[in-house]
């Protein structure tokens with residue numbers, strides 16, 4: 001007699017899907033990883049590559065703490081599977097400073113005191129780099145609107161907006177003279 005579908009299901013052993021090998025170009029360095037297909041880009045960066053600058057806040061696309069740049073565009077890495085980005089160029093907060101100098105936005109965040117606990121800051125800075133690259137923000141209101149996916153629980157928003165506006169405008173930072 002044929003087995004019922006329930007009995008068949010009970011007897012079947014489900015095997016885990018095979019791991020997949022991908023190459024991610026992270027901050028200019030090619031990294032080959034063999035990952036379970038459900039690994040998020042965020043976990044690939046933090047757990048598999050040890051790049052813990054990118055933060056996990058909500059893990060649900062709600063807070064922006066996990067923002068990184070993929071091919072120059074800002075994305076929530078918690079909502080992206082690593083295997084979808086095979087071959088892509090990814091920039092994290094660890095890749096912002098160049099030749100021993102901070103990225104202009106990193107310096108502006110310091111100059112404007114644009115963080116308190118700092119947990120949201122890597123995502124804010126990556127998102128702001130993406131925002132400036134998009135060229136759609138022309139005012140503080142635009143910055144607030146287009147950065148609304150990046151939540152700051154400490155409420156450092158006025159200073160974050162001031163830091164981004166200063167870099168967008170090309171004006172020197174308030175502390176630039178003192179540092180020179």
Ligand code: FES
Nearest residue numbers: 057058059064078
């Ligand atoms: S951790 Fe990705 S949006 Fe919150």
Ligand code: FES
Nearest residue numbers: 116118152153154
């Ligand atoms: S500085 Fe604490 S969450 Fe933004």
